Amino acid sequence: MGTAVETGPRLDQSMLYAECVNPQWVRLLDLLEMNVRYERCLGAELFTADGRRILDFLSGYCVHNVGHNHPEVVRALQQELARCGPAMIQTHVANLAGELAERLCAKAGGRLRKAFFASSGSEGVEAAIKFARAHTRRAGILAAEHAFHGLTCGSLSLMSDEFWREGFGPLLPETAIIPFGSLDALEREIKSKKFAAFIVEPIQSEAGVRIPDQEYLRNAEALCRRHGTLFVLDEVQTGMYRTGPFLAGHYFGVEPDMVVLAKALSGGLVPVGAVLMSDDICDSVYSSLPRAFVHTSTFSENGLAMRAGLATLDVLEREQLGPCSIDAGSYLREQLANALREFEMVKEVRGLGLLMGIEFQAPKRTRLRIPYEAFGAIHRAMFGQIVVMRLFRDFGLLTQICGNNFMVLKVAPPLVITKGQMDDFVAGVRQVVELANSPGAFWSEAVGLARRAFRS
Numbered sequence: 224m225g226t227a228v229e230t231g232p233r234l235d236q237s238m239l240y241a242e243c244v245n246p247q248w249v250r251l252l253d254l255l256e257m258n259v260r261y262e263r264c265l266g267a268e269l270f271t272a273d274g275r276r277i278l279d280f281l282s283g284y285c286v287h288n289v290g291h292n293h294p295e296v297v298r299a300l301q302q303e304l305a306r307c308g309p310a311m312i313q314t315h316v317a318n319l320a321g322e323l324a325e326r327l328c329a330k331a332g333g334r335l336r337k338a339f340f341a342s343s344g345s346e347g348v349e350a351a352i353k354f355a356r357a358h359t360r361r362a363g364i365l366a367a368e369h370a371f372h373g374l375t376c377g378s379l380s381l382m383s384d385e386f387w388r389e390g391f392g393p394l395l396p397e398t399a400i401i402p403f404g405s406l407d408a409l410e411r412e413i414k415s416k417k418f419a420a421f422i423v424e425p426i427q428s429e430a431g432v433r434i435p436d437q438e439y440l441r442n443a444e445a446l447c448r449r450h451g452t453l454f455v456l457d458e459v460q461t462g463m464y465r466t467g468p469f470l471a472g473h474y475f476g477v478e479p480d481m482v483v484l485a486k487a488l489s490g491g492l493v494p495v496g497a498v499l500m501s502d503d504i505c506d507s508v509y510s511s512l513p514r515a516f517v518h519t520s521t522f523s524e525n526g527l528a529m530r531a532g533l534a535t536l537d538v539l540e541r542e543q544l545g546p547c548s549i550d551a552g553s554y555l556r557e558q559l560a561n562a563l564r565e566f567e568m569v570k571e572v573r574g575l576g577l578l579m580g581i582e583f584q585a586p587k588r589t590r591l592r593i594p595y596e597a598f599g600a601i602h603r604a605m606f607g608q609i610v611v612m613r614l615f616r617d618f619g620l621l622t623q624i625c626g627n628n629f630m631v632l633k634v635a636p637p638l639v640i641t642k643g644q645m646d647d648f649v650a651g652v653r654q655v656v657e658l659a660n661s662p663g664a665f666w667s668e669a670v671g672l673a674r675r676a677f678r679s
């Protein structure tokens with residue numbers, strides 16, 4: 224007892240975190256002036272201990288579709304705890320898993336009739352890899368360049384960007400990465416009949432909110448069917464009405480063999496993931512009595528996650544957050560495009576529903592190009608991070624750049640975002656972009672940031 228780390232008001236939580244969890248994370252947040260203490264989070268608003276109000280335009284990377292701490296989801300969880308029901312017994316039929324699976328499969332439609340529950344997106348992707356192998360008796364998995372599928376070893380094997388992979392190999396053998404959007408590349412690989420599945424995000428979120436041609440996914444699905452490869456959609460960010468329909472796959476008119484969901488599924492309050500699949504895939508895994516539990520996970524069907532999932536679906540349906548996402552998304556995209564049109568560093572504002580990206584490009588004018596290139600040489604993310612930092616510090620707007628494309632600012636507020644909040648966002652973004660498009664304060668800020676970053 225005597226050697227335990229002392230806790231209590233005396234020690235700041237962030238210091239304890241640096242001491243006992245991850246000091247570099249604290250250092251990075253300090254550097255970006257984003258290490259604030261959030262006290263209360265409601266809807267799209269985050270209130271800090273020092274009295275600031277931050278508007279959330281990131282949603283924890285598409286977790287908070289129903290808004291932070293939605294009262295209905297909170298109440299459902301309180302009731303679930305209060306009833307002292309079975310939790311983690313493991314040797315029983317979990318109370319609510321069937322009900323949640325039924326509702327998710329009904330919404331997803333097509334051939335999706337069974338669910339496996341997990342506790343994260345990565346764990347869902349891992350399950351999809353195993354289930355695809357079991358069903359097809361093939362080992363290979365195909366994935367798209369610059370995808371983000373999660374950071375466990377199997378999921379990471381499906382990601383091409385070296386930043387995430389470096390130092391963690393060897394990863395899964397027999398994976399192949401093809402350019403997103405290229406049917407030729409898909410056909411070339413898939414013809415070998417070595418691949419159990421093609422796992423792909425319908426819209427690549429971390430690659431820079433990349434939306435494929437309308438026909439790409441439909442043709443990819445047809446190629447998969449022709450060659451006996453399962454067509455699997457990773458809808459961890461795009462699902463749960465983020466882009467308008469329940470699944471982004473619905474927008475593209477495809478019928479996947481499996482869909483991975485996570486993030487927004489439990490209202491942002493309980494870890495959860497789900498793999499929806501066809502009956503025959505499920506039968507291939509749970510193929511006999513002795514194999515009834517051949518793939519499981521301790522926390523996967525836990526009552527809190529299932530209850531939160533059901534309450535979240537209720538909220539998404541009752542508040543019509545799918546249509547809201549389409550309307551708010553069109554409004555926000557139009558306002559942003561109008562406000563940013565005149566700036567040479569803004570290449571495009573794009574997205575579907577409330578999954579959006581603002582893509583920047585290198586300036587042409589020498590007076591901007593010189594500092595831009597100098598800071599890019601220090602770190603490729605420098606420009607985007609200064610935009611993020613200024614939006615946060617000067618305008619109370621929380622965003623981030625995409626994990627695999629530092630020139631794209633991700634815009635993904637909770638689906639309950641209001642017109643006034645979107646107008647505040649547009650005004651803040653315009654001012655920061657205006658600053659970046661003129662020599663001066665924005666770029667001298669970069670000098671300070673670089674100095675602080677490299678001070679040991």
Ligand SMILES: Cc1ncc(COP(=O)(O)O)c(C=O)c1O
Pocket residue numbers: 284342343344345346348371372373374424428429457458459460485486
């Ligand atoms: C598309 C996609 N798939 C999978 C994952 C992994 O999810 P998790 O972080 O819950 O493991 C993520 C995480 O950001 C994601 O964006």
